[in-house]
Amino acid sequence: MVLAGRTILDRVSFTVAPGSFTGLIGSNGAGKTTLLKTILGLVKPTSGTVSIGGAAGPRRDPIVGYVPQKIALEPDAPLRARDLIGLGLDGHRYGMTRPSARRRNLIDEILAAVNATRFADRRVGRLSGGEQQRVMIAHALISRPRLLLLDEPLANLDIGSSHEVVELLRRIATDQGIAIVLTAHDMNPLLHAMDRIVYIARGRAVSGTTAEVVRTETLSELYGYHVEVIHAAGRVLVAAGEAGEGKNARTPPAPPDSQVG
Amino acid sequence: MFETFMINAFETSAIVAIVSGVVGFFTVLRGAAFAAHAIPNGAFAGAAGASLLGISKLVGLGVFALVGAVLIAALGRRSRSDVATALTVALLLGLGDLFLSRSEEYSAQVFALLFGDILGVASYQIVPTALLGLACILVILMLYRPLLLSSVVPDVAEARGISPRWMDLAFLIILALVTTMAVPIVGAFLIFSLLIGPAAAARAFTDRPLPAMVMSSCIALVVVWAAIAVSYTTNLPVGFFVGSFSGLCYGLGRGWAIWGDRLRMSGRPAG
Amino acid sequence: MDLSAIIIEPGFFSNQPVQTALVVSAITAVVSAVVGVFTVIRGQSFAGHAFSDIGGAGASGAVLVGAQPLLGFVTLNVAAAGVMEMIGIRRARGRDLATGIVLGVALGFSALFLFLATTYTSTSGATVSILFGSLFTVAPSLIPVVAVLGAFVMALIAILYRPLLLTSIDYELAAVRGVPIRLVGIGYLIALALAVSLSSITIGAILSTALLVGPPATALRLTKRTGTAIAVASAVGVAAAWLGILISYDTASWSADGNGWPVSFCIVAVVFVFYVSASFPSRLGHRVRGHHQEPVKSLEPS
The missing domain is CATH 3.40.50.300 (P-loop containing nucleotide triphosphate hydrolases)
Incomplete structure (x- = not known):
């Protein structure tokens, strides 16, 4: 790809x-x-x-399965986690949902795979953010x-x-x-x-x-100015270093995790 | 209570109630209450225009409902949907004002279109109502899954090739169909109550989509029949009872939901 | 022949109903524009439109018991604002549902009052006259009432201005800053209810919605700054109203029987044309697509 x-x-x-x-x-x-x-x-x-x-x-x-960043599900919508996952299987097809044992098994399997069996029958909009995310992952995964x-x-x-x-x-x-x-x-x-x-x-x-x-060299080249990659306590920090020689006067954009303390 | 006109009223209102329950389920799910108010209201102008041209009111209603649906969708592509809807309803009602000023139409006709005339339904109206209702139900059944997915998680649906814009337009056209079917029977104002109240109430009683849809139709049916019966006995307008019974159902649903939540809370072990 | 005499038919400025219409429409257009900018930003156009129908029921009820229609209109709208806020949830969809439920019940009452009015007082009730309205039939004695109520709404918005702007644009930031969000929300809803009452009862429900949403939406197409948008919206609103009055007056003079185009239709048409033409430049330039569910998004520079 x-x-x-x-x-x-x-x-x-x-x-x-x-x-x-x-x-x-x-x-x-x-x-x-x-x-x-x-x-x-x-x-x-x-x-x-x-x-x-x-x-x-x-x-x-x-x-391709897709899980968006913001999952804004309405709390009162009459839709269980199980129903939403089922729509991952056939939601793009016309017509009504046809319940079958095979469909149910597939849903149960995927629910177990993402550890969501516990809240399978709850209203999806009432689940916590993390639970909703697992439902959306299952929704994306069920169509293989x-x-x-x-x-x-x-x-x-x-x-x-x-x-x-x-x-x-x-x-x-x-x-x-x-x-x-x-x-x-x-x-x-x-x-x-x-x-x-x-x-x-x-x-x-x-x-x-x-x-x-x-690495310091690779990322400095990407940013176009010197950044320091610091390994500390199993974490990585990317910190802006001294501005490189002869660079334009614009303030360099902050590296993504420079604010991590 | 069971004279011919009452039988007609019960039959046509049953069709209207069942269809509006089904469509109402999606109206509430999509948060399309404003469109459900705007399209029937705007279509009313079409009826006024039709009587000016001397053509069938149903045609006028249908054309204006469709124009309203397409206009909301078209404007909604470039602006927020509530702005698009507000401008559409204002424009269509403005046209209605123009049409009315050109005709000698007596204002009782206007009232009938706004508040409906359930007890005045004639036998010949049953067939077109039933056909339009059937068309609505068929379209909903066909689009059920993509419409459901697109209503709940539009961006995920889009990633799977279901265009939110087309779904929006499709749903607005369904609303236009409902409008054409229902405005001659229950009027522009009350079809709105029937689309919102029962569907909003139904979601308190079940957490599954299909049963919610069926229940929404049942509640709408009970509301309309009860309203007709009470209206017959008290001699007060049907519209009043449809409006208040719908609101009452919603209130009961909310109460039921809150009570259920409390029960679950107290039933759950602490921690 | 003088060109201005062709554009403006003789007698336009000396005509008493026209003078009243010009003054009343200017006041309501400005008040609607000021309130409307927030309505559009907050995505509450439905509530804005609903108040004109809900208030209609209040006015019909008031007429029935022999009270001032305006009193009934305002009372029911303020009550409705309270109920909406009570069942209304923060999300746009929940809020629309709350509006819908209240509107549905109010329309039922409209049906009842209308029936009672036609049966017992043999008048046609206020609902339909409020729905369409006509600027040319406004009594000059109403001007002071309109001015006072309008000033009150403006004052309310002025008091709420900063917190309202913050909650409208960044809800979470406002919450963190300790803005009393609910209080601001209900305060705004009351301002909206009053503004709509004011405009509906004088110029009709159609124009009320058109002037509340049209000019602000037009202005927000042209500028993203709220202060500027309020000024532009007011100017657009007054211009649309006066142009509409002129067209209506002219068409009446041109037609043989004096039956011109209704003023409500003319103003709505002008508002619509303004809005559509303001949309064109951005179509050619950067393609900004409005979001349907998140009212705040459309404000962000993209």
């Missing part, structure tokens, strides 16, 4: 393999969501292509996509839950051979899980393994 956009993002190119776990890392407004939407075929790149499983262009059948895209799945979770979600996704990638691509502004919770990191800044991106990308 090759992607090369050229709008807010220029010459971004990377591939993801089945069963791999890729993190798109960048600060807010770096263009991560745009990149996801390009992969989904909702935003057309000015030039360049996205190809999935060898086929280019937008797809109707659910080869080959690629699962998640927009900032860790944004509103505490450290414990974000660890759980990362583990869950890692397991899904390995067990089912699904390529997982997720965006995040903080790479730390993902460090041990990522096979590949795509680091986005200033409209460009570098990709590779974490060891290749998260």
Whole structure:
């Protein structure tokens, strides 16, 4: 799979393999969501292509699963978690839902896979943010996509839950051979899980393994000024260093996790 | 209570109630209450225009309901939907004002279109009502799953190839169909009550989509029949009872939901 | 022949109903514009429109018991604002539902009052005359009432201005800053109810909605700054109202039987044309698409 956009993002190119776990890392407004939407075929790149499983262009059948960042479900809507997950199976088809034992089993299986059996029969709008997210992951997974895209799945979770979600996704990638691509502004919770990191800044991106990308030299080149990558207590900090020689006077954009204390 | 005109009233109002319950389910789910108010209200202008041209009121209603639906969708692409809806209803009612000023239409006709004339329904009106109602139900059944998905999580639906814009337009056209069916029977104001109240009440009693839809139709049916019966005995207008019974059902639903939540809270072990 | 005499038919400025119409429409257009900018930003157009129908029921009821229609209009609207806020939930969908429920019940009462009015007092009730309204039939004696009520609404908005702006644009920031969000919300809803009462009873429900939403939406297309938008909206509103009055007056002079185009229709048409033409430049330029559920989004520079 090759992607090369050229709008807010220029010459971004990377591939993801089945069963791999890729993190798109960048600060807010770096263009991560745009990149996801390009992969989904909702935003057309000015030039360049996205190809999935060898086929280019937008797809109707659910080869790609998508979990958006903001899940604003109405609390009073008469819809159980189970119903929403079922719509992941056949929600794009015309006609009414036809209940069957097979359908029910599939839903139960996927509920168990994301640890959501406990609240399967509760109104989905009344679930907590983390629970709703697991329902949406199940919704995306049930149609057996080959690629699962998640927009900032860790944004509103505490450290414990974000660890759980990362583990869950890692397991899904390995067990089912699904390529997982997720965006995040903080790479730390993902460090041990990522096979590949795509680091986005200033409209460009570098990709590779974490060891290749998260280095002072690589990121300084990407940012266009000196940044320091500091490893401390199993965490990574990217801190702005001295402005490089002969750079333009504009204040450099802050690296994504420079504010992490 | 069971003279011919009463039988007609019970039959046509049953069709209207069942259809508005089904469509109301999606109206409430999509938060489309304003559109459900605006399209019937604006379509009323079409009826005024039709009588000016000497054509069938039903045609006038249908054309204006469709124009309203398309206008809301078209303006809504470029602005927020509530602004689009407000401007559409103002424009259509303005046209209605123009049409009325050109005709000698007696204002009783205007009242009938706004507040309906259930007890004055003639036998020949039953067939078109039933056909339009059937069309609504068929379209809803066909679009059920994508419409449900798009109403609940529009961006996820879009990622799966269900265009939110087309779903919006499709739903507004369904509202236009309901309008054409219901305005000659229950009037522009009361079809709105029937679309909102029963569906909003139904969601308190069940947490599954399909039963909520069925229950919404049942509540609408009970509301309309009770309103007709009470109106017959008290000699007060049907519209008053439809409006207040719908509101009452919603209140009961809310009460039931709050009571249920309390019960669940107290039933749950602490911590 | 003088060009201005062709555009403006003779007798326009000396005509007494026209003078009253010009004054009343200017006051209501400005009040509607000021309140309306927040209505559009907050996504409460439905409530704004609903108040004109709800108040209609109040006015019909008041006429029935021999009270001032305006009193009934205002009373029921303020009560409705309270109920809406009580069952209203923060989300836009919940708020629309709350508006819908209250409106549905109020329309039922409209039906009842209308029936009682036609049966017992053999008048046609206030509902339909309020729905359409006519600027040319406004009594000059109403001007002071309109001015006082309008000034009151403006004062209310002036008091609420800063917290209202903050809650409208960034709800969470406002909550963090300790703005009394509910209080501001209900205060605003009352201002809206009063503004709509004022305009509906004088110029009709159609114009009330058109002037409340049209000019502010037009202004917000042209500028993103609230203060500027209020000024532009007021100017657009007054211009649309006066232009509409002129067209209506001229068409009446041109037609043989003096039956011109109704003034409500003319003003709505002008408002609509203004709105659509303001939408064109941004269509050619950057493509900004409004969001349906999040009222705040459309304000953000994209």
